[in-house]
Amino acid sequence: MTEPWRRAPIGSTALQGLVEKLAESLCxxxxxxxxxxxxICSSRHFGDADRARIHSLLHGGASSEVARHVLDQGLxxxxxxxxxxxxxxxGLLPRYAVxxxxxGHLLGLLTIVAPDGSLPAEVIEAIDRATPAIVCQLYTDQVSADPETTKEQNxxxxxLGSNPVTRAESRTLLLDDALLPDAPHAVVSTVQVTHSRMSPGQVATALRRSLEGLRRTRSAHGTFAVTSNRAVLLQLADRPWRPEALHEQSAHITRVLGTHLDASAAPVVGIGGQQQGLADAWTSHQQALVAARAARRMPTLNGIGSWEDLGEFAVLLQLPDHALNESLIPRPLRALLASGSGHRLEETLRCFLDQAGSIPRTSEALRIHRTSLYYRLRQIQDITGLDLDNGADRLTLHLGLRIRELLTSIGESSPDPQPQARPTAPSDVRARVEAA
Structure with missing residues (x-):
């Protein structure tokens, strides 16, 4: 990737907004x-425009004499x-320059007109508070303007998209341009930040910082794409990953994000299943999205969801939000929960089904005599009207219990983030990339 601090200046609407906001607060x-x-960008003036500023606005930069004067001060x-x-x-008034x-790499300079050659302490404090967001947005703008980065992200x-033709074309380009190796094992992780009060540029920069060290590790090669509040990481390796290693990597990502974002950020990581190389990486991506949804909805996962560990929850979590509610709990199970012994019988039923209907293992797990267990199971059958020796009836009750467990977790967690629209895959990937 071309070093962003060596490219031509570019200012986004977001950066312009941050500069205007600071100017308004300082007047x-x-x-x-x-x-x-x-x-790169500038605010409206407040009656403090000098000849140098007017020249910059008209010509896109300082005159050579002004630039030489400024640079000679070692700025x-x-x-x-x-x-x-x-x-x-x-025609140059003094400036406060940041x-x-x-x-460590100089991206640019923030300048504030200071006609008296000084600023009150409270003004300097306001500038200090605004600077981190401006730095991050400037960095995000410059990285986004890099053609190599744009090509790789596209x-x-x-x-990872839904179109098999464009998937095949992009795979060929990635291999032909040696952007990724043709390794046999692929895994995709997705990182989502939804609640941060920090600026989009700060969030995007934090996401990049958390993933840049994973482009190349001792065992894998990877690439990633970042938007304002989420990122996707693709890694390829010659050998399968240990599940513990993927979890440790995800924990590292969340720790890095925690050092750069405020407490409200609540980042989550979803780890897809391991697939066969680039051709099947899209499957891992779909699984990572479900795993991230699980991490957001289920507090017991502590912000990290893995497709391989979700079991039947992987299916349930693909239901749309409006459909995932108590109406999905089967009527026989609702009758059991509403009975006078509902809690005790629910616990017995869950244990019995988790033990695959084994009487010895269930009685041992519950620490009750088999006679007591048989009595409880008869109660369950009487209340629900279902036969615990029937496979379909067992599945109905077991699935109902899992739905109830998931709904309980959702009730304790924050709302699921709004889904982000998937970019439309172009019919000609090469043309799209070259145009970018």
Missing amino acids: RSVAVVDPSIRR TRWPKPGFVAGRDDL PLRER LLRAL
Whole structure:
């Protein structure tokens, strides 16, 4: 990927909004420029526009004399904010300048007009509070403008999409361009952040930071795509992963996100099943989405869901939100739950079904005599009207118990995030990528 801090300046609507918001709060002109003092974006002015600012607005950047004057003060090497001296002959008022860096790399400069060559402490504090979001948005904009990144992300999305033709085309391009190896084992993980009060740029940057170290590990090669609140990670390896290793990796992702996002972020990770190479990676992606839904809905998973561990919940969690409610609990089971001994009989029924109908194992697990167990099972049959020796009746009750368990978990968790629209797969992947 081309280094984002070496590309031509670009300013998004989101970045413009952050700059305008800061300017309004300060009642001062604010601008973001690149390391060559070319304008990326700027706010409206507040009666403090000088000749240098007007020139920048008209010509997209500072004049060569102003740029030389600013750069001669060593601004791009400053370790912290400071004041740039003005020059009357250049029509330049003093500026307060903040180096905007992402992990040590200078992305640009935030400048605020300061006619007196100083700023009140409360103004500097306001600038300090606004700077992290501006840095992250600037970094996100520059990464998104990189053609190599755009190409790789488009190919990954097409590879994991619903169209088998575009999946095959994207697989060929990924292999031909040596972006990914033709390894036999593939797994997809999806990361979702839904509740953060931080800016989209901060969330996207945090997602990138959490995944960048997974592009290449000792055992796998990978690639990822990031949007404003979610990411997808594809990894390929010569050997299958240990489930514990995938869980540890997901825990690492959530820890990194926790260091960069506020407490409201509540990130979740969904781990898809391991599939056969790039051709079947889309299946792992679909499974990862279900696993992430489980992680969001079931607090006992502590924010990490794995398709391989979901069992029958994997099927139930694919039901739409409006359908997943108490109406799905079978009427015989509802009658049992409403009976005077409902809790005790529910526990007995769950244990009996989990033990595959084994009387010895069930009585041992419940620590009751077999005679007592037989009595309870007869009660269950009388109340429900179902035969516990009948496979279909057992399945009805067992599925009902699982639905009840899932609904209980949902009631204790936060709402499921709104689904994100899947990008429409182009009919010609190569043309789409080259155009990007």
